[in-house]
Amino acid sequence: MSRRHALITGAAGGIGRAAALRFAQEGAAVALLDQKADGIDHLAREIVANGGRAVAVVVDVTNDESMRIAVGHAVASLGQIDVLFNCAGGSRKGDTAVDRVDLALWERTLQLDLNGTMLSCRHAIPAIVAAGGGTVVNMSSGAGLKGTFGGHAYTAAKGAVIALTRALAAQYAQQGVRVNAICAGRIRTERILQNQDAGGAASEELVARYPFREGDPVDIANIALFLASDESRMITGEAIAANGGFSAY
Template sequence: MADNASKVALVTGASRGIGREIALTLARSGVAVGLTARDSDALERVRRECEATGARAATATADVTRYDEVRSAVDTVRSALGSVDLLVNNAGRIEASEVPLWESDPDEWWAVVETDLRGPYLFCRAILPAMVDRRAGRIVNITSGAALKDSAIYSAYGVAKTALLRLTGSIVAGAGPAGVRAFDVAPGVVRTDMTGAMPTHRERTAWTPVEAVTSMIEAIASGRLDPLSGRYLRAGTDDLSDLLERADAIARDDARTLRLRPYGGDDPLA
């Protein structure tokens, strides 16, 4: 690993799906991995898989919406592996029913937002102070293409994933001068238990290979994508070499981030 590469990662929602694959990929690259989720048995299986690669691994069960459990999980991983210098906020959920907002269940709607937004916030809140003190660290917020377009049927998911982009921007604005990088990564549509259960994907035949996601996270962990901190990256679509060649222009144009689009040069908000 390069000197500035991440050495210890914490992956939320690591017991299955994309989170499991991210953890295994990081382990294979030599990163020590902390694994969090609610299913302790599934976490233990992933821990053994990670350790089989030769990497160190540790588990901590946590409900990502409960700050006491989040802090305890972070403390457990730190005690076992050392300071976390890469946080991957992967844990998430989506509405069970494809209905418009006015037919949604209020409790379920808010539960989606709590998992997909409050969860990443709480882990950032628990981990960022040490990153700022060390003047180094990386955070990946797993967002979605749903963050960039209106949806008639997944309003809670869209609200949470859009807000994650602003959360990432806030991290970069506040902690960027202290050497902390943050990234929004949209995984595309990977075949998982969640996407497989969604009626909207029932007829889907083309899926984003999970390797497109894991290779992007691995590149972030290596430090290769640091020039793109604060930007939205889409696995399976983006060519990382091309993005890096355009990094200066992306920064100059303030591209690949959440902004209001003016209607023209005479727009008073431009």
């Protein structure tokens, strides 16, 4: 990864932050994109202090012009972009079945989780092609593989990310771009830990059946690192389940 130049959205916390640190540890230069200026500024300073190369770029991933400017700034700062890791997004409190979900919440969820991913790809993929090829890793979810998650807005958005990933892989293969999605299970990010339920019999039963169903942000960061590297050169157009078997048995 020492010659890679990675753009990471949602880099201020959670999986995005963990990925930025792992990519930088492996020698990649990183562009840290997020709305939270303080978070990415602090992270960029941390990476630079440890001998890495990083630039912080404030962006609204749901805004086309904001993403265009942000990618241009990242390319100007790093010289090129050959890796995109789309981490911005997440589920929302109040997301529920379609007959009850608030329509404004539905729209906000799709705007961030699906449109944000699309706009990042819209502007970063041409830069990756210009760099001679590279990789895109999109964050989906186990909810996109299995229809048992109660939040239908999030499920719809993450399922659409998988379909978009496959379409992008087919579209840009001849231009040297690989595109994959990670379908994560329950990851112990700060947001998830703050919102988690008290537990109970259902939670205990799930843990007993799927002992690896919960992970830490670095677990997903390591998968993204692999998918962004040459070691995964045979993999494109795939939805990689990382949920402890929850989508398999």
